[in-house]
Amino acid sequence: MQIKTIKQTKWNQSNLRDPAVLKQYRTCLHNRLIGKEAQQGIEGEWTQIKEAIIESANEVIQTQATSNRNEWWDGSCNLIMSQKNEARNRYLQVETRATREIYEAKRTEANRICRENEYLDKQQN
Numbered sequence: 572m573q574i575k576t577i578k579q580t581k582w583n584q585s586n587l588r589d590p591a592v593l594k595q596y597r598t599c600l601h602n603r604l605i606g607k608e609a610q611q612g613i614e615g616e617w618t619q620i621k622e623a624i625i626e627s628a629n630e631v632i633q634t635q636a637t638s639n640r641n642e643w644w645d646g647s648c649n650l651i652m653s654q655k656n657e658a659r660n661r662y663l664q665v666e667t668r669a670t671r672e673i674y675e676a677k678r679t680e681a682n683r684i685c686r687e688n689e690y691l692d693k694q695q696n
Contacts, residue, residue, distance in 0.1 A: 581635040582628055592631060600627040643692035648685045655681040 586592045603623040610616050655677040662674040 582632045583635045586632045596627055596631040599631050600624060603627055643688040644685075645688060648681075648688055651677070651681045651684050 587596070600623060603626060604620070607619045607623065610619060655674070658670070658674040658677040662670040
């Protein structure tokens with residue numbers, strides 16, 4: 572089973588705090604809703620309302636710039652995670668005490684390195 576991820580749109584909230592932009596958004600939304608024709612079913616009505624809101628927001632509010640949340644992830648994290656994954660695969664193939672201890676040591680080391688990188692990144696920001 573494959574999980575489908577949905578990218579959520581984040582609106583630029585600083586634009587909404589500006590009274591002029593907020594008034595422009597309300598006017599744009601009002602004009603779009605007035606211009607719509609009546610639909611037969613409630614689902615059609617809701618679809619039109621949703622489209623009007625999204626189109627008005629895209630036009631006036633605009634979306635917020637996205638940033639990389641894992642800026643602390645670097646080559647050292649990538650290397651240690653691949654080593655940990657290899658040790659895990661070996662442990663799953665041959666379940667012995669030695670392979671389990673190697674995997675647990677790699678897992679502990681990977682967690683430590685990534686946690687340190689994340690901590691250092693937070694200290695810099």
